[in-house]
Amino acid sequence: MNAPLDPKRTLAELKELRRLTSDDNGAQRVAFTKTWLAARAWLKGKLAELPLETHEDAAGNLWATLAGRSETSVLIGGHLDSVPNGGWLDGSLNVLAGLEVLRRVNAQHGGKPPVTVRLVDWADEEGARFGKSLFGSSACSGTLDMDEARSLRDGDGVTLPAALKEIGVDFEGVKKSGAERARAAAYLELHIEQGPVLLDLGLPLGAVLGTFGVERHAITFRGEAAHSGSTPMNRRRDAFLAAARMGSEIYRIAERHSGVCTIGSCVTKPGIVTSVVEECRITLDQRHLEPAPLARMLADARAAADRFASEGGVSASWERIWRIDPVPFDPDLVGLCEESIRETCGTAHRLPSGPLHDAAEMGRAGIPTAMMFVQSLRGLSHNKAEDTREEHLELSIRAFDRLAGKVIERVSGGR
Amino acid sequence: MNAPLDPKRTLAELKELRRLTSDDNGAQRVAFTKTWLAARAWLKGKLAELPLETHEDAAGNLWATLAGRSETSVLIGGHLDSVPNGGWLDGSLNVLAGLEVLRRVNAQHGGKPPVTVRLVDWADEEGARFGKSLFGSSACSGTLDMDEARSLRDGDGVTLPAALKEIGVDFEGVKKSGAERARAAAYLELHIEQGPVLLDLGLPLGAVLGTFGVERHAITFRGEAAHSGSTPMNRRRDAFLAAARMGSEIYRIAERHSGVCTIGSCVTKPGIVTSVVEECRITLDQRHLEPAPLARMLADARAAADRFASEGGVSASWERIWRIDPVPFDPDLVGLCEESIRETCGTAHRLPSGPLHDAAEMGRAGIPTAMMFVQSLRGLSHNKAEDTREEHLELSIRAFDRLAGKVIERVSGGR
Numbered sequence: 074m075n076a077p078l079d080p081k082r083t084l085a086e087l088k089e090l091r092r093l094t095s096d097d098n099g100a101q102r103v104a105f106t107k108t109w110l111a112a113r114a115w116l117k118g119k120l121a122e123l124p125l126e127t128h129e130d131a132a133g134n135l136w137a138t139l140a141g142r143s144e145t146s147v148l149i150g151g152h153l154d155s156v157p158n159g160g161w162l163d164g165s166l167n168v169l170a171g172l173e174v175l176r177r178v179n180a181q182h183g184g185k186p187p188v189t190v191r192l193v194d195w196a197d198e199e200g201a202r203f204g205k206s207l208f209g210s211s212a213c214s215g216t217l218d219m220d221e222a223r224s225l226r227d228g229d230g231v232t233l234p235a236a237l238k239e240i241g242v243d244f245e246g247v248k249k250s251g252a253e254r255a256r257a258a259a260y261l262e263l264h265i266e267q268g269p270v271l272l273d274l275g276l277p278l279g280a281v282l283g284t285f286g287v288e289r290h291a292i293t294f295r296g297e298a299a300h301s302g303s304t305p306m307n308r309r310r311d312a313f314l315a316a317a318r319m320g321s322e323i324y325r326i327a328e329r330h331s332g333v334c335t336i337g338s339c340v341t342k343p344g345i346v347t348s349v350v351e352e353c354r355i356t357l358d359q360r361h362l363e364p365a366p367l368a369r370m371l372a373d374a375r376a377a378a379d380r381f382a383s384e385g386g387v388s389a390s391w392e393r394i395w396r397i398d399p400v401p402f403d404p405d406l407v408g409l410c411e412e413s414i415r416e417t418c419g420t421a422h423r424l425p426s427g428p429l430h431d432a433a434e435m436g437r438a439g440i441p442t443a444m445m446f447v448q449s450l451r452g453l454s455h456n457k458a459e460d461t462r463e464e465h466l467e468l469s470i471r472a473f474d475r476l477a478g479k480v481i482e483r484v485s486g487g488r
Numbered sequence: 489m490n491a492p493l494d495p496k497r498t499l500a501e502l503k504e505l506r507r508l509t510s511d512d513n514g515a516q517r518v519a520f521t522k523t524w525l526a527a528r529a530w531l532k533g534k535l536a537e538l539p540l541e542t543h544e545d546a547a548g549n550l551w552a553t554l555a556g557r558s559e560t561s562v563l564i565g566g567h568l569d570s571v572p573n574g575g576w577l578d579g580s581l582n583v584l585a586g587l588e589v590l591r592r593v594n595a596q597h598g599g600k601p602p603v604t605v606r607l608v609d610w611a612d613e614e615g616a617r618f619g620k621s622l623f624g625s626s627a628c629s630g631t632l633d634m635d636e637a638r639s640l641r642d643g644d645g646v647t648l649p650a651a652l653k654e655i656g657v658d659f660e661g662v663k664k665s666g667a668e669r670a671r672a673a674a675y676l677e678l679h680i681e682q683g684p685v686l687l688d689l690g691l692p693l694g695a696v697l698g699t700f701g702v703e704r705h706a707i708t709f710r711g712e713a714a715h716s717g718s719t720p721m722n723r724r725r726d727a728f729l730a731a732a733r734m735g736s737e738i739y740r741i742a743e744r745h746s747g748v749c750t751i752g753s754c755v756t757k758p759g760i761v762t763s764v765v766e767e768c769r770i771t772l773d774q775r776h777l778e779p780a781p782l783a784r785m786l787a788d789a790r791a792a793a794d795r796f797a798s799e800g801g802v803s804a805s806w807e808r809i810w811r812i813d814p815v816p817f818d819p820d821l822v823g824l825c826e827e828s829i830r831e832t833c834g835t836a837h838r839l840p841s842g843p844l845h846d847a848a849e850m851g852r853a854g855i856p857t858a859m860m861f862v863q864s865l866r867g868l869s870h871n872k873a874e875d876t877r878e879e880h881l882e883l884s885i886r887a888f889d890r891l892a893g894k895v896i897e898r899v900s901g902g903r
Contacts (some may be wrong), residue, residue, distance in 0.1 A: 302702070305683070305685060320728055320733065350752060
């Protein structure tokens with residue numbers, strides 16, 4: 074009997090896509106560019122080999138539907154778009170693994186599975202060009218902030234609505250994409266981890282518990298400029314000192330609550346070698362899988378900043394840049410995901426996702442959702458050095474297909 | 489008997505100069521500009537009322553000489569130039585107090601004091617336009633780095649040699665100014681403190697022990713960029729963390745050695761909210777009055793940076809920006825300075841100078857040197873808010889004149 078699932082074919086297709094859409098600096102499938110359109114055209118060619126209905130929705134997302142005996146559907150999602158100079162797997166692994174699952178389901182059920190199975194290639198997951206990620210999936214979920222999105226511009230001043238018009242999408246109508254969610258009973262996504270957790274554990278695969286909630290702020294400390302030679306240390310109101318004390322403190326806060334905290338930027342004014350720093354602005358990004366510890370991490374950071382400011386005779390002011398609640402995935406589906414991994418490679422691990430994914434938008438929209446992670450070498454992504462061992466990729470496709478099978482079975486059983 | 493010294497006249501002249509050369513943003517006597525030339529022309533008018541020989545030297549410094557019975561000379565120095573938007577006293581107090589001392593000496597000795605007394609208005613003490621301070625006095629002392637100075641450019645791309653040519657100075661010949669040092673037996677300078685030490689002590693005047701030596705470096709920490717969501721805290725190589733730990737450490741180092749240390753600038757790369765900092769460059773300015781503790785402060789900072797780098801899995805590289813040795817002033821003259829202050833206002837205090845002054849160049853050239861500081865309100869300078877109480881200014885002129893008298897007496901006695 075020919076095994077209908079062929080992970081090696083998916084690997085060959087991933088490499089074919091890499092050849093078509095990468096250069097010496099990595100993948101160049103930035104959303105809405107010619108290279109991205111070429112990747113989509115190539116994908117449509119593959120989809121055409123199966124008995125699928127294929128169309129692009131109101132937000133530019135590509136849907137391929139294998140109609141089942143029931144209209145209730147299981148969604149499998151990914152994104153062909155990449156950051157500039159990106160990796161070969163981020164996004165496209167999900168799309169091509171999903172394609173392979175469609176092939177297997179189609180072969181197994183003679184073109185008519187018990188429920189409808191749909192593959193979606195989301196538009197502009199990365200947000201590389203307009204600085205706003207999850208465009209297509211947030212249009213579909215309904216969370217897209219239209220006023221904010223309307224005014225987004227790329228580096229050349231082109232607006233998002235203008236860029237969408239170029240590919241035939243009317244910005245004002247993008248939320249009509251939400252109609253695609255009708256009858257969706259589950260959403261599944263396979264992704265590279267983009268971090269070192271599975272690598273450190275020596276495990277190929279993990280079941281994702283959900284995506285971290287994020288609190289993202291800028292903190293500005295304001296003290297007083299003073300001559301570096303004539304100002305005694307105890308007379309200084311040093312804005313950098315207060316900011317610097319946050320540098321170590323966020324590690325204690327993250328440890329206390331088992332989350333992550335990052336100071337990614339520090340800007341000093343006047344920023345000259347002969348003056349105590351008058352103003353220092355840092356950014357703070359805090360993430361946690363649960364709302365309460367996330368709120369406590371933020372409260373701890375505020376208290377620490379206030380204490381350091383007060384002890385240093387400076388002021389601290391906060392400005393929220395962005396926030397999102399944690400999105401826990403569906404416990405039943407996470408369980409099936411873990412089971413599929415264990416059946417495929419013996420050991421499973423549950424872990425949260427630090428980065429956001431389209432799956433979070435589907436979870437927020439109320440669709441029971443699960444994600445599977447496959448180990449990333451060096452824990453890297455968004456970089457041409459991003460990579461995963463081929464045997465792990467094959468395992469991930471097998472386990473993901475197994476998960477899809479279990480979910481189709483559960484959904485068709487009405488459970 | 490009419491008191492020949494009239495501190496109130498000096499105050500009136502300081503205010504006259506302020507009216508002529510300031511705007512709403514402060515003093516605008518930047519060296520080599522029209523406003524600076526106007527200030528000089530105004531000064532020359534005042535000098536012309538006395539029996540002085542006046543000329544500009546090869547470096548553009550203005551010398552006014554009251555010939556005495558001996559060619560051995562006592563020098564009194566200051567600078568009319570200011571930073572843009574500067575204060576009314578920084579530099580010009582010395583010049584106008586020196587003018588008043590010349591008037592008193594001339595009156596007391598009937599135009600022929602026992603030794604020659606000379607007032608010098610140094611060119612470009614501030615270095616505001618070309619970023620290099622002490623131009624005129626370092627040309628005179630011989631320490632000016634000609635290769636470095638030749639290539640200095642202002643914000644409009646004009647070179648220092650071109651700017652000097654505009655005022656009739658041949659750059660290649662500026663060190664001929666050194667001839668002015670012949671027969672100089674002492675150099676005296678009165679200056680605002682530019683710091684809060686005398687203010688905190690509630691004292692009007694202080695005797696300056698010397699100028700701090702300076703070690704000025706850039707430290708670059710290099711780690712690894714990593715996703716702020718997917719990278720566990722214990723897997724980070726965070727360049728900002730190492731730099732931030734230096735923020736507190738320099739306070740401990742400064743306290744341990746009784747010096748001052750300043751981190752004035754911090755630059756992060758990639759410097760985005762969603763990435764651990766890959767590279768962080770800070771500047772470190774360290775100052776001490778004595779060479780050995782200055783060297784220990786630098787060694788401590790190097791050891792701390794290496795330790796923080798090693799503990800954080802990052803590298804630390806150092807680049808020297810500039811250094812200068814401490815310049816201790818002449819102990820006998822510092823003693824006379826303290827005595828003059830005590831006789832004038834009861835209490836004296838000895839303190840080092842954090843900022844550099846032209847006096848340091850004269851001290852480095854081997855001329856016995858002393859400086860007197862007068863209290864600065866709010867400890868501020870280089871700012872239109874720079875100020876000193878009028879009664880303190882009057883005391884400073886009296887005490888400085890007393891010092892000049894003592895030094896003339898000592899020099900003429902051949903001691």
